[in-house]
Amino acid sequence: MTFELTFIDGRAEIVAGxxxxxxxxxxxxxxxxxxxxxxxxxxxxxxxxxxxDVACVRRLGDLENGDLG
Structure with missing residues (x-):
């Protein structure tokens, strides 16, 4: 699966696999x-x-298989 984190300072990070x-x-x-x-x-x-520091965690699906959620 892939998750997108949004931080309180507005930046975003993708965590895949x-x-x-x-x-x-x-x-x-x-x-x-x-x-x-x-x-x-x-x-x-x-x-x-x-x-x-984390404002939001959102599951995107599995980017490795082309599923964006």
């Missing part, structure tokens, strides 16, 4: 988990952002 995200303390972390759709001990962290 991940299955899910969750808050880990002060961070919002995106995980690749082989399509399981949830984070577990076998998941790989792909990207983390400070939660206080």
């Amino acid at each position: 991940v299955d899910t995200y969750e808050q880990e303390g002060p961070m919002t972390t995106f995980f690749h988990s082989e399509g399981r759709g949830y984070a577990d001990s076998w998941s790989s962290r792909v990207a983390s952002f400070r939660t206080v």
